Amino acid sequence: MKFAVIQFPGSNCDIDAFHAIKDVMDEEVEYVSHNSTNLDQFDAVIVPGGFSFGDYLRCGAIASHSNVMEAVKKFAASGKLVIGICNGFQILTEAGLLPGALIRNHSLKFISKNQPLEVVNDQSAFTNSYEKGQVITVPIAHGEGNYIVSEEELADLEANNQILFRYAGTNPNGSMGDIAGVVNKQGNVMAMMPHPERAVEALINGTDGIGVFQSMIKYYQDKAVQNG
Template identity: 80%
Template sequence: MKFAVIQFPGSNCDLDAFHAIKDIMGQEVEYVSHKATSLDGFDAVLVPGGFSFGDYLRCGAIASHSNVMQAVKEFAKQGKLVIGICNGFQILTEAGLLPGALIRNTSLKFISKKQALEVVNADSAFTNAYEVGQVITIPIAHGEGNYVVSEEELKSLEENNQILFRYAGENPNGSIANIAGISNEEGNVMAMMPHPERAVESIINGTDGMGVFQSMINHYQKKAVQHG
């Protein structure tokens, strides 16, 4: 399976993502510039965390208009896997690939700590390595992680099982319905504020994040078998 890790000016979790995919999960991975216009040859795209373009205007707003994001949209239309992490979540909502928006934490402070999450849907391309109701610990590090969405959109997310992760024990940023991660209706685009790429080694933050990437690999391998 071949992953693309997008690099924007200001990305700072791209190296962590690359390491997690290549060195821990043993998958092929390449960096792809925000100026790129094609994602041919890749099986999955990862939009990493950081402060793309300095987070000027709004978090993810400028990055959402980069050349590569048009390619990401075309990639997603093909049914291929796209995952956004932290700033990547913000970028995917700004690009219209996922509903809602991320605004300032209710505390108005940057939060960086380990966070408990509950797996809400374990039957997705990004969560099939987990079990429903499983509580995992994944680091968070954000100032604008407060997920907001209209009541109508929230109802749709719940009815279509698009909520993949919720914050457990506490809601660190004020997100509606404790939402920490969602997918699109088709199930091939997912984003979460916590950083699974920072929880893939027992010596650093534990290994609970590995399940996200293993789920993607499982999904890809299952489809490969189905298509011969």
């Protein structure tokens, strides 16, 4: 399986994502510039965290208009897997690939800590290695992680099992419905504010984030078998 890690000016979690895929998961991975226009050679795309374009205007707003995001939209439309992490979540909502928006944390402060999450849906391409109701611990590091959607969108997310992760215990940022991660209706575009790529080694933050990448790889392998 071959992953692409998008690099925007201001990305700072691209290296963590690359390391998680190459050194921990032992899969192929390449960095891809925000100026790139073709992703056909890849099987999955990671839109990493950071402060793309300095988070000017709105978090993820400028990055969402980069050349590569048109390629990401085509990539997603083809049914391939896309995951946005932290700033990547903000970029995917700004690009219209996921509903809602991310605004300032309720506390108006940047939050950086290990955060417990509840696995809400264990049947997705991104969570099939977990169990429903399982509580995992994954780092968060954001100032704009407060996820908001309309009441109608929230009802749709609930009805379609699109909520993959919720914050367990105390909600750190005010996110509606304690939502920490969602997937699109088609099931192939997912985003989460916590950083699974920072929880793939026992020495640093534990290994609870590995399941996200294991799930993607398992989904890809199972699909390859089905397609012969």
